[in-house]
Amino acid sequence: MDLNTVSEVARPSTRDEIPNWSDSDAWLAGGTWLFSEPQPDVRRLIDLEGLGWESLLVHEPGLSIAATCTISRLYGLVAPPEWTAAPLIRQCCQSLLASFKIWNTATVGGNICMSLPAGAMISLTAALDGVCTIWPREGGERRVRVVDFVTGVHQNVLGPGDLLRSIDLPAYALHKRTSLRRQSLTHLGRSSVLLIGTLCPREGTMAITITASTVRPIRFEFPGVPADDELRSKLQEGIPDAWYVDDVHGTPDYRKHLTLYLAEDIREELSAGGSV
């Protein structure tokens, strides 16, 4: 929709050209959320497109994703064959409520900075040990794990004027076995619960990353595949009831119920089949 209060667009091409942040500024990456709701307090858009960040970099340390990389670019990534976790990328893209047309403009960084429980790019990058690189307003760089980046519904560690630059997925995480489960109230709708399990083939460690059902991503790590009751009690103890999301896309009790049920499903899948 038209953002009628916007009177100016800054289009920096380097970090130095980014103007001083004011409260009525908004970063413009894909714009798919920004333009989807009224933004009466926004006067200036700072367009990140001109910064020309390389969308995707496959290199020895792993996968580096620019915050401005579109979902469709990520979806189209041709991953090295040894990245056993690569299918998770497409599964997570398809877990988005948004259609493939939105993927053509929506960005990975935008999805993470939106910090919604159902942000499937959060699910993906949190599960694969992703690390965010932040450009703080005052300069320099800061790194924070994705799982710690999102702190609540529409809340994250970014301060005013801070900018998410990129997300790095380490190579070791991309070599893990993965298992994804999700459920929504409508077919292919917004996720009520999205769980990803990972199993490290080398060390046998298992992790379960819970998103969509909780207000922020929560990750449980185990030295090996836990027993069913151990997994269940860990989840029950580790997630206070108040952390389960209460909105029109699912009641908190439903989300809790499914979280426990699907986590067990993942555990069973990962415990079977051995290492890849």
Place this chain on the structure above:
Amino acid sequence: MNYYVNGKTFAAEPRPGQCLRTFLRDLGWFGVKKGCDAGDCGACTVWLDGVPVHSCLVPAFRAAGRQVTTIEGLAGHRDLHPMQQALIDAQGFQCGFCTAGLAMTAATLTEEDRQDLPRVLKGNLCRCTGYHSIENAIHGMKSIEEPLPGEAFGSNLAAPASTEIVTGKARYTLDVHIDGLLHLKLLRSPHAHARILSIRKDRALAVPGVHAVYTWEDVPRLLYTAATHDDYHSDPNDTYILDNVVRQPGQRVAAVVADGVGAAEEGCRRLDVDYQLLPAVFDPEEAMRVGAPVLHDKGAESRIQRPGRNILLELHANIGDVEVGLEQADVVHEATYSTHRAQHAHFETHCTIAWIDEKHRLNVRTSTQTPFLTKAKLCYFFSLYPNSVRVFSERVGGGFGAKQEMVTEDICAFAAIKTGRPVQLEYTREEQFIGATTRHPMKVHVKVGAQRDGTLTALQLRIVSNTGAYGTHGGSTLFHSTGESVAVYRCPNKKIDAYAVYTNNVPAGAFRGYGLSQTIFAVESAMDALARSLRMDPIEFRRRNVIRPGDPMTSLGLEAHDLDYGSCGLEQCLDLVNDALVDRAALACPEGDEWLVGKGVALAMIACAPPTEHRSEACVSLEAAGKYHLAIGSPEFGNGSTAVRHQLAATILGTSPSRVISIQSDTDRTGYDTGPFGSTGTTVAGKAVHEAAESRRDRVLDFAARHFGTGSDKCRLEQDAVVCKGTRIGLTDLHDAAREEGRLLRVVRKAYGTPRTVAFNVHGFWIAVHSVTGEVKILQSVHAADAGVVINPLQLRGQVEGGIAQGLGWALYEKMVFDQEGRVVNPTFRHYRIPAYADIPRSEVYFAQTTDVFGPLGAKSMSEAPINPVAPALANALADAMGIRFHDLPLAPDRIYRFIFGKHPRDPHSAPDRGNLSGSDRGLPADDTLAPEED
């Protein structure tokens, strides 16, 4: 920078925060539509360098220097892109408002994509079709026929506007450029109930571009009802154009008129309103209690029955003696069923452009189902003579009843009169939820009893309907809710107590089903429960108890004076559904012990016109070119009635539908029409066409007979000529000859919505429900409709499929949620989910073979009704699968799971709600389903 659209170059610059959608429309590409303006529906899909995007989410400046393709450029140098042709061939649209976006999406799909339509069509919502015809289009299936002259009746004729729709040329309300257009925005109340002490305009008027601000002190202080009926007495006069009391969050407070939408919005933000808060009430039962806040302290002139108790209307009826009937019963089911508030979600939001022309006439181009009734209200407001007002619509982007209401026309016309400038008001999607109408939530307490052999002995309903802050259709829907739902059952003892009650919620209005959907959910659930108690097949139970021709149709009174059996295909419909619901063994059930499988059916009856005055006038003329011109006041909003009317006319006139040119819904150019609501598009407007065409034919033949010097029985009409004893006279020559003789070339006939016949629908489901996740999978969906003689099977099937989809949305997902202050929590398609392609199963659709004695050429209504049996059929299937009967909707997974898993184990002895079964002392088994506790 330059912008390149469909091969043309534009030097215009967009505003900094403008999205591509509105920029393209500013450039004249009106094929780019707004459904949601938030990226959810896909109606605005265009290509950017060949890649499909939702143009409402793309900053316009990003399109600079890139190639933009809209629906107008899709075909390139061809007449039509193959996908456009495919959409015509399969009639993959009804109102057509989502079609441009769908075509722009579907045209990009690869063969692999076509195998995965649930995913690739996530971003294209359609409210009309139920997606089956869209699927057919994408798979290249041709459904339309080109009938021979005189044989259009009964054929699968394409909608006459098909080409315009798929090419983006069909003009909806706002698809026009008007010089000097001003824009109006409404400031809305944040409070549920408040008195406006003052409104200071000065800061708003200071905004550059703002022309005027109007408050309740500026507008005519005339009470009216926003509902439109031929007789305005049907609805209460409880509304002012702008009022000094607000009774719902979202009510209009003031109007700001400005050069642009942005300035008008800014003006609204700068209005200083001083409210005195008043206590609010949201529950209708509470609202009826002594001491509850009174919403409308109005006198008898308002036609509110008991304003001091917030009761708009109450109805009470007694036939026989229910107490005696209940005593005679061997088994009794008693429960309270409730339904929730839902929104029509028609894709073209409410919108109007009004202007004063050079002859000082008020012109109103608007998205309405009732141009003539809207005109009458405007004349009343502004003391205008009828001949000084024109209200019209070219094509309406969906309605489902929502546009049987004056939502935008009044204030827009007022602003046009005051400013002397053209003024436009376009609702946002959010405004549709907070400032328009909804379906009435109803609470229906049912008590129903039957004897051991299945004979009904008593049927009692207490209905409480929540009309919200304003009455509009509250009384009429209450009346309708008590009608066919009850009358369809033959039962000597019936009792009804019904109340339509004001609360501080967004108002409810007319919505497909018009009150019946709600009571049919209750009655059909109750009948199912009774049948289960009696261990009787639910279809067999219904067969025993439904009315047959000759039986009186009793509900509120002994019999409606003009309701009769023009035909009755109810038993056929029951048989068709019964036969089609195959054995469980033949179903493709999902694997796993967690899936529970069940079957459910429900039926519905509907009168084929409202009991209120309803009339239509059709004018058929012979044109110089030898074609026929048909003028009818009834608008087309996706109900397919234009095709039906062309078929009626062409068949009677012995020609091809393409030789009938029609105009419609224009108070200047067509005769009076009450409007296509109350299931009247075919039965009243169609009947007028039928009679006008017959008269036109007879006159042409008479004239030709005299020309040939013979009797008219020796003449016959062909495609473009009259043939008599082997000689022909072309219609063009005939036209000229008739004109020379000064003969009237126009024929006008009127039709009335009385006597009224009845139509029937039966729906059946096999479903599987997952006992852990609560997910519902529909394994088989079967619908049988008795629409009399079917004029156009393809269009009729589309109406049925669309109704099923809308019914499934209401039954499974769609629910308006409110916070404690009565504000809508989910006023967007992202949070109020209407069904997407992935949500809707294909349904088997069957038609009963009947010929109606009242309807045109034996046809009956069938656009409104198919929604009615869907929700109860689904709930009955769920009861069969789970052993738990839900008394409310939606049947969403997060509610279902709770009652299967953990909290309410399937144990009849712990049933929380079994005291309502009276059969035990007579040794009969009770309904074996449990009732979940209230949330």
